[in-house]
Amino acid sequence: xxxxxxxxxxxxxxxxxxxxxxxxxxxxxxxxxxxxxxxxxxxxxxxxxxxxxxxxxxxxxxxxxxxxxxxxxxxxxxxxxxxxxxxxxxxxxxxxxxxxxxxxxxxxxxxxxxxxxxxxxxxxxxxxxxxxxxxxxxxxxxxxxxxxxxxxxxxxxxxxxxxxxxxxxxxxxxxxxxxxxxxxxxxxxxxxxxxxxxxxxxxxxxxxx
Numbered sequence: 001x002x003x004x005x006x007x008x009x010x011x012x013x014x015x016x017x018x019x020x021x022x023x024x025x026x027x028x029x030x031x032x033x034x035x036x037x038x039x040x041x042x043x044x045x046x047x048x049x050x051x052x053x054x055x056x057x058x059x060x061x062x063x064x065x066x067x068x069x070x071x072x073x074x075x076x077x078x079x080x081x082x083x084x085x086x087x088x089x090x091x092x093x094x095x096x097x098x099x100x101x102x103x104x105x106x107x108x109x110x111x112x113x114x115x116x117x118x119x120x121x122x123x124x125x126x127x128x129x130x131x132x133x134x135x136x137x138x139x140x141x142x143x144x145x146x147x148x149x150x151x152x153x154x155x156x157x158x159x160x161x162x163x164x165x166x167x168x169x170x171x172x173x174x175x176x177x178x179x180x181x182x183x184x185x186x187x188x189x190x191x192x193x194x195x196x197x198x199x200x201x202x203x204x205x206x207x208x209x
Contacts, residue, residue: 014043015078019071019088022060022098025050028069029092036091040084041076059100 025048050069085101
């Protein structure tokens with residue numbers, strides 16, 4: 001048989017939330033947040049845990065290169081995450097794009113928990129090192145396209161043409177024909193051409209019938 005204490009325990013039900021605010025913990029007014037949460041009969045609130053700066057922080061697709069501070073909150077009064085987010089955003093003057101309120105059991109939260117575990121793997125560490133490398137040595141766009149890149153490419157092409165003049169026009173040969181070439185005539189010649197009129201018989205000497 002249930003006792004009065006059991007009934008009282010069942011009657012008092014708590015509700016957990018995760019409040020995420022873009023930015024470092026030191027830049028967030030925690031006292032103002034705690035005061036605002038009193039509307040939902042606040043039972044407890046963590047000090048806030050700040051993530052490292054992320055290129056694309058989860059839950060904040062409009063932001064980049066930003067850290068996120070997460071507060072674990074428990075209230076005695078239930079409220080939808082959306083209504084709580086709008087209320088806190090308006091009261092604390094924090095843009096909706098910089099604040100997210102979720103329940104711990106939501107699919108998105110479970111996915112992010114799995115991502116945290118995956119980040120500890122060797123493969124994730126390699127990806128992090130590659131990302132750090134590109135952040136320390138960013139690729140300059142003008143080195144791969146644009147007027148500066150095109151001019152550099154043109155200079156290289158002209159330089160290559162000077163060192164390898166394969167397209168230069170060839171000079172005509174000035175070799176004079178020798179005496180044998182002058183007297184040889186055409187290789188298909190069969191003798192003197194036709195004679196007009198009534199040629200003298202001596203002109204036909206050597207002409208074979």
